[in-house]
Amino acid sequence: MKNKDLLKENNVVMWEEEKIASFQKTLLDWYDSSKRDLPWRQTSNPYYIWVSEIMLQQTQVDTVIPYYNRFITTLPTVQDLADADEDTLLKLWEGLGYYSRVRNMKSAAIQIVAEHNGVFPKDYKDIIKLKGIGPYTAGAVSSIAFNQPQPAVDGNVMRVLSRLFELKIDIGKASSRKVFEEMIRHLIDQERPGDFNQALMDLGATICTPKNYKPETSPIKEFNASYLNETWKQYPVKKTKKSSREEHYIVVAAKNSKGEYIFEKRGAKGVLSGMLTFIMINRDSLDEGNWKSFEGKVDELGQQHHKQLQALLKKEYGVTVKLNDEIKGKLTHVFSHLKWQLTVIEADIIDESMLMPQVQLIHPEQFEKTAFPVPTQKTWELLKTLTLF
DNA sequence: TATCCGTGGGC
């Protein structure tokens, strides 16, 4: 609505038409000669572009490539995605993180089948209505797959523009994105909007990087105010995030006589929602004197904390176990805003006749078919190691 | 609006 004011309010002096045209040519010439050869650049299929964009959210290109190839091979069409079981999808996504992305993709695929006859919608206003697609992804798909002049503002674009225009707004704030989008509406090449957007992102990923930035090596250095004014070290402006919290858990790897392990399917909310972990007991739910005994070998408190853990396992999971005398080991898993400190202990299941619904027994022979988040994988790797004395 | 949501890599 007041987009003109948006630039004025943030002291953005947009370039003249002639300079914009020159910038477009310089940037696209560089892109044509130096763009990265990526799998999703060998197609104009909007479904494939969409898959790549979702995977690339907060995830590096090198990580995504094998996942992308496997995903589109296994599920070549929107209909295939809409029909896929969640277990299949999670196995395809295993290790990528942010698992709600793939659940949202299935919802969106069902939307596309129901509302667009299975054909990926062409217009930004329809694309952004799809689950899991926000302003960036809607702009990326509509510009790359359908050649529509929509901005696709990600972290790269904000960094590049901050430096080009000496922009002092905090790129970490959600409200900042709209300013950059309005700038792109002026700057974007109307003939090649998809290439223009991708060129800015490629530049941000390979030359205009957060660290080890050498502005004199940039193909668009002559357009870069912060380079010409030697202020480039000040950009982009980004406030530091606050540090993450830490949680301590006792991980109980309980095995029955058939060799099956108990896993918990985590609830709908919170970290790793809907994913499988070994049984985890928050250390804070045990009396202090008891959890301290887990820091090393079992001591005099052993019998007491064993009893407390066993009572919790019976009450919360419906399983009766005999705990091993010593802990198997410790491991750490770091999330974005959270750190888990895990103390792993093995156990034998004595009675599994009253299991609660959120738990399931899985034999190791089935592990390769099952999707586990990385903390569960790390725990299993620890369990497989021999304990040496 | 600020926080939550995974994981791996770089320094």
Place this chain on the structure above:
DNA sequence: TGCCCAAGGAT
């Protein structure tokens, strides 16, 4: 080592 970063979205 601990932090920052990576083609963000939902709430």
